[in-house]
Amino acid sequence: MNDRYISLAHGNGGRYMRELIESVFAKYFGENDLNVQVDAATIMPPEGELMVSTDGFIVKPLFFPGGDIGSLAVHGTTNDLAVSGAVPLYLTLCSFIEEGFEIAQLDKIVKSMAEAAANIGVKIVAGDTKVLPRGEGGGVYFATSGVGVKNPSLNIGLHQIQSGDKIIASGSFGDHGICVMLAREQFGLSGELFSDSASVTPLTSCAYLQPGLKFMRDPTRGGLVSVCHEMARATGLDIELSELDIPIKDEVGSVCEMLGYDPLYLACEGRVVAIVAADSADAFLQQWQALPDGSDASIIGEVREGDGAVSLRTELGGERFLEELEDDPLPRIC
Amino acid sequence: MGISAKQWLTLIHEMPISQPIKIMNVCGGHERSITMSGIRGALPKNIELIPGPGCPVCICPEEDIYQAIQLSLHEDIILVAYGDMLRVPVNVKKSEARTLEQAKAAGARIKPIASPMDVIQIAEQNPDDTVVFFAAGFETTTAPTAAMIAQGVPDNLKILLSGRLTWPAIHVLLSSDSPGFNALVAPGHVATIMGPQEWAFVVEDFNLPAAVAGFSPESLLAATYSVIRQFESGKPFLDNCYPEVVKPTGNVGAQKMLSEVMTVVDATWRGVGTIPKSGFALSEPYRYLDVNEHFPGYHDDARKRAGEMPPGCDCAKVVMGEIYPNECRLYGKACVPRHPIGPCMVSDEGACRIWWAHTKR
Numbered sequence: 001m002n003d004r005y006i007s008l009a010h011g012n013g014g015r016y017m018r019e020l021i022e023s024v025f026a027k028y029f030g031e032n033d034l035n036v037q038v039d040a041a042t043i044m045p046p047e048g049e050l051m052v053s054t055d056g057f058i059v060k061p062l063f064f065p066g067g068d069i070g071s072l073a074v075h076g077t078t079n080d081l082a083v084s085g086a087v088p089l090y091l092t093l094c095s096f097i098e099e100g101f102e103i104a105q106l107d108k109i110v111k112s113m114a115e116a117a118a119n120i121g122v123k124i125v126a127g128d129t130k131v132l133p134r135g136e137g138g139g140v141y142f143a144t145s146g147v148g149v150k151n152p153s154l155n156i157g158l159h160q161i162q163s164g165d166k167i168i169a170s171g172s173f174g175d176h177g178i179c180v181m182l183a184r185e186q187f188g189l190s191g192e193l194f195s196d197s198a199s200v201t202p203l204t205s206c207a208y209l210q211p212g213l214k215f216m217r218d219p220t221r222g223g224l225v226s227v228c229h230e231m232a233r234a235t236g237l238d239i240e241l242s243e244l245d246i247p248i249k250d251e252v253g254s255v256c257e258m259l260g261y262d263p264l265y266l267a268c269e270g271r272v273v274a275i276v277a278a279d280s281a282d283a284f285l286q287q288w289q290a291l292p293d294g295s296d297a298s299i300i301g302e303v304r305e306g307d308g309a310v311s312l313r314t315e316l317g318g319e320r321f322l323e324e325l326e327d328d329p330l331p332r333i334c
Numbered sequence: 335m336g337i338s339a340k341q342w343l344t345l346i347h348e349m350p351i352s353q354p355i356k357i358m359n360v361c362g363g364h365e366r367s368i369t370m371s372g373i374r375g376a377l378p379k380n381i382e383l384i385p386g387p388g389c390p391v392c393i394c395p396e397e398d399i400y401q402a403i404q405l406s407l408h409e410d411i412i413l414v415a416y417g418d419m420l421r422v423p424v425n426v427k428k429s430e431a432r433t434l435e436q437a438k439a440a441g442a443r444i445k446p447i448a449s450p451m452d453v454i455q456i457a458e459q460n461p462d463d464t465v466v467f468f469a470a471g472f473e474t475t476t477a478p479t480a481a482m483i484a485q486g487v488p489d490n491l492k493i494l495l496s497g498r499l500t501w502p503a504i505h506v507l508l509s510s511d512s513p514g515f516n517a518l519v520a521p522g523h524v525a526t527i528m529g530p531q532e533w534a535f536v537v538e539d540f541n542l543p544a545a546v547a548g549f550s551p552e553s554l555l556a557a558t559y560s561v562i563r564q565f566e567s568g569k570p571f572l573d574n575c576y577p578e579v580v581k582p583t584g585n586v587g588a589q590k591m592l593s594e595v596m597t598v599v600d601a602t603w604r605g606v607g608t609i610p611k612s613g614f615a616l617s618e619p620y621r622y623l624d625v626n627e628h629f630p631g632y633h634d635d636a637r638k639r640a641g642e643m644p645p646g647c648d649c650a651k652v653v654m655g656e657i658y659p660n661e662c663r664l665y666g667k668a669c670v671p672r673h674p675i676g677p678c679m680v681s682d683e684g685a686c687r688i689w690w691a692h693t694k695r
Contacts (some may be wrong), residue, residue: 321695
């Protein structure tokens with residue numbers, strides 16, 4: 001295929017589309033995993049219960065320090081499976097590409113996607129490609145659906161959360177949100193800031209083996225506070241966070257201060273928040289801190305009797321209520 | 335290294351405080367920082383922090399917002415306004431557009447902006463349209479507007495000016511029978527432009543402690559410490575607890591632009607009334623930019639409840655520090671950020687919005 005840019009013909013179901021799929025998608029996903037000649041993939045059902053998750057990916061810019069929309073589309077769905085207690089096995093991929101998009105860019109994105117999938121050990125087994133007329137898309141959008149097999153020894157969920165449980169974060173908050181915003185907007189700020197976009201499977205696989213694990217979530221859109229509200233609403237218990245213990249990188253903190261954002265509401269793409277029984281929390285924390293992605297892990301708060309409120313014990317010893325996110329803090333970032 | 339917020343807090347707790355002190359702030363940014371860092375709850379019980387007239391959106395005259403809505407609906411113009419002005423309600427019948435947002439939904443061409451530079455861009459991008467900039471704000475936003483005008487604006491740009499000065503509102507409060515506070519934390523951004531001396535009247539005319547503060551908990555607690563010490567010693571003076579940014583003269587260049595482009599006039603504050611010498615108007619050489627010169631007849635002061643806060647809403651009392659936000663009957667019940675009734679629940683600078691977002695309900 002010699003085309004440099006995507007045209008509407010690449011979505012028409014004919015030769016152009018076949019060539020695009022063969023020369024870009026199949027090239028990276030491998031013939032063994034992705035059979036481009038069938039309408040439906042055959043997979044062997046694994047033993048145990050299956051879990052399914054789906055997610056859409058819109059991000060501007062498509063490439064940002066620490067990641068791109070391709071790796072994000074793999075991590076997003078597999079992370080949802082992993083924090084729910086499943087080992088991700090298979091993914092399907094829908095691509096919505098804008099007419100005029102450079103095929104070299106698409107190639108880079110699909111390559112990054114394939115690398116992310118290989119690192120996790122997940123196979124992309126089916127896909128679809130659509131082309132949107134020029135001006136009707138943001139370059140490229142993806143939707144991925146994932147299937148995983150549930151770890152049979154786990155009994156985690158919102159219903160397990162009790163008063164006294166500790167809240168453990170795997171790393172710092174706000175990195176992805178601020179990084180993407182700085183890459184998109186011309187604030188004249190620059191720094192050594194990278195998105196946290198990553199697979200959380202090393203963290204979750206480690207967590208599955210620890211006693212006292214009750215619940216996990218990856219704080220994406222809406223950030224840490226949205227995860228806390230989800231837990232508070234489901235349990236009727238209070239969530240109290242400790243400002244001093246929440247890891248926030250200095251660069252993120254100062255950009256937030258300058259621009260009026262709150263890192264606790266910003267998206268992460270490679271962090272996990274875990275609820276762990278109080279007597280197991282210290283041991284759990286040590287296990288996470290020993291992992292490369294968990295070196296900044298910290299016990300950031302606890303679950304308390306109450307009426308479903310989320311609050312922050314401030315550095316000064318005061319209390320700040322953390323309201324549920326209402327207005328969008330940023331244009332969409334994931 | 336300076337003194338940390340925690341250390342200031344310890345110093346305050348160690349100070350003997352002989353009687354309750356009520357300290358007013360005049361800046362939405364101060365109130366937000368106080369509330370978000372939990373300063374109020376961390377201070378000794380006999381120190382009260384009172385949010386005062388520090389939200390430009392809250393005191394923006396109802397008549398001006400009405401005028402902006404009507405202009406956007408009835409004239410072939412593009413209206414440009416700061417984002418948080420779009421949801422402030424005016425007092426009209428339910429069948430009419432109550433906010434700029436509703437006017438926009440009804441087809442008016444309204445563009446929200448974050449900085450005056452966006453205004454020039456919009457005017458240049460739409461050379462065949464008249465663009466009206468609804469320039470509401472305190473000195474901090476009016477000064478950049480003055481600079482923009484002084485540098486020259488596209489021919490198709492007109493101004494609906496609704497700028498206000500902060501200190502006259504404090505002067506009015508202090509001149510009243512019951513000011514409701516006995517020390518002032520003065521706004522750092524305003525002092526950066528106008529100079530700290532603008533606030534000397536608090537000490538000289540009313541013998542009350544005053545300190546200019548920045549927006550970090552450290553600076554706010556330093557100012558709090560300063561005014562308590564002044565109060566206890568009985569020797570008030572104007573302290574500057576934001577010296578790294580606030581210079582003794584202020585920003586002379588910005589002041590020059592302001593006095594070239596604008597004159598100071600008596601002006602109305604929503605729910606408060608007219609405050610002498612508290613507003614900006616375009617000076618004679620720039621009056622040709624005034625939207626009233628081009629589209630007269632939209633400033634209807636004869637309407638029912640024109641200029642007032644909405645019925646049942648206590649925003650006027652909140653703005654003047656007479657009550658705390660949660661003492662309003664509508665707070666958190668009929669009036670929440672999603673359906674604001676009063677202007678203080680709309681803007682991030684408004685005390686009700688800040689309290690609703692960050693304090694226990």
